[in-house]
Amino acid sequence: MTTDFSFHLLGRDGAARTGEIRMPRGVIRTPAFMPVGTAATVKGMYPEQVKALGADVVLGNTYHLMLRPGAERIAGLGGLHKFMNWPHPILTDSGGFQVMSLSQLRKLTEEGVTFQSHIDGSRHMLSPERSVEIQNLLGSDIVMQLDECVSLPCEDKVAEKAMRLSLRWAERCKTAFGNPTGRALFGIVQGGAVPALRVESAKSLVEMDLKGYAIGGLAVGEPQDVMLAMIEVVEPHLPQDRPRYLMGVGTPDDLVEAVSRGVDMFDCVMPTRAGRHGQIFTRFGRMNLRNAKHADDPRPIDPQSSCEAANSYARAYLHHLVKADEMLGKMLLTWVNLAYYQELMAGLRAAIAEGRLKDFAAETKAAWARGEE
Numbered sequence: 001m002t003t004d005f006s007f008h009l010l011g012r013d014g015a016a017r018t019g020e021i022r023m024p025r026g027v028i029r030t031p032a033f034m035p036v037g038t039a040a041t042v043k044g045m046y047p048e049q050v051k052a053l054g055a056d057v058v059l060g061n062t063y064h065l066m067l068r069p070g071a072e073r074i075a076g077l078g079g080l081h082k083f084m085n086w087p088h089p090i091l092t093d094s095g096g097f098q099v100m101s102l103s104q105l106r107k108l109t110e111e112g113v114t115f116q117s118h119i120d121g122s123r124h125m126l127s128p129e130r131s132v133e134i135q136n137l138l139g140s141d142i143v144m145q146l147d148e149c150v151s152l153p154c155e156d157k158v159a160e161k162a163m164r165l166s167l168r169w170a171e172r173c174k175t176a177f178g179n180p181t182g183r184a185l186f187g188i189v190q191g192g193a194v195p196a197l198r199v200e201s202a203k204s205l206v207e208m209d210l211k212g213y214a215i216g217g218l219a220v221g222e223p224q225d226v227m228l229a230m231i232e233v234v235e236p237h238l239p240q241d242r243p244r245y246l247m248g249v250g251t252p253d254d255l256v257e258a259v260s261r262g263v264d265m266f267d268c269v270m271p272t273r274a275g276r277h278g279q280i281f282t283r284f285g286r287m288n289l290r291n292a293k294h295a296d297d298p299r300p301i302d303p304q305s306s307c308e309a310a311n312s313y314a315r316a317y318l319h320h321l322v323k324a325d326e327m328l329g330k331m332l333l334t335w336v337n338l339a340y341y342q343e344l345m346a347g348l349r350a351a352i353a354e355g356r357l358k359d360f361a362a363e364t365k366a367a368w369a370r371g372e373e
């Protein structure tokens, strides 16, 4: 029996929810943090390790994979799951955000966006239809609509133009995607920091009856309070029985605050990118292992962590690896960060299920503020 895509709410605590997204390739426990696997790899991690630390889904990137090695090539090799040895759910972004942030000589029209590859200068086009086609070729389980994300601050009319274009592109993506069993197309709410635009975007997308709704265009330069205010504006207009995904967010504090306001899914390069640079996230808050104060410290990062990278290696050793720019340092600290993010999400899921989210959030934040025990 083929499982279709379904979302089940298992518990609520205020606006916060815990649940499960059930798909043919597996179950995504929410609230969920989704490690970013841009070029068909979660940098520095074996896929088995990513699964073992609790990630149910990873992210792939249409922009990067269409440029290298190519969507048709990955399809010819059996699709992205087989290519990267990740048999569990994969969510792919539509590519528009990365085009605007990475490529050169880009031209955006009603049809789509043309651009030059940041890798070899070759010219490419992404339309709503081509983005859906590429994500289908990759075999993506959750497909994101093509959208236009504006950075903040920006003029209201700029945000309005991008929001309305994104709505027209959502319609075209829905037509191109069709209704395949077991796979989902998510819309992306845009509208900058303008409440009325955010509400119009959410209401229009909900009328399209999509399987899930992302909140885009946040964590693009605005302060955290503006981001949280936009979540509060949008949330009441999103259906309770569909997942909500806040794109490209964020720090552990962002996750706690956004979960408390009703967000179910997150992705962010922060834990992997910061780990590669020696910056780690722990239940005592942030640490920079480049700092000389760790040079003679024989203690592991956190003896109580279930992650071997956090409980079995001396800070002095990790400091040495970071200073020497050793590959193993990047790998171990990426592992530390992803393990902590998953530990935090598991804690949030349990706290919501037991109706104690407020206490969990307060205790977690207090531990970050206290720092090292």
Ligand SMILES: NCc1cc(CSc2ccccc2)c2nc(N)[nH]c(=O)c2c1
Pocket (backbone or CB within 6 Å): 036, 037, 038, 059, 060, 061, 091, 092, 093, 094, 095, 096, 097, 144, 145, 147, 148, 149, 188, 215, 216, 217, 218, 219, 220, 247, 248, 249, 267
């Ligand atoms: N920083 C915010 C952010 C991040 C991403 C990228 S999320 C991502 C990255 C890699 C792989 C999968 C998803 C976005 N993607 C889209 N389509 N629209 C946005 O408004 C947006 C905003």
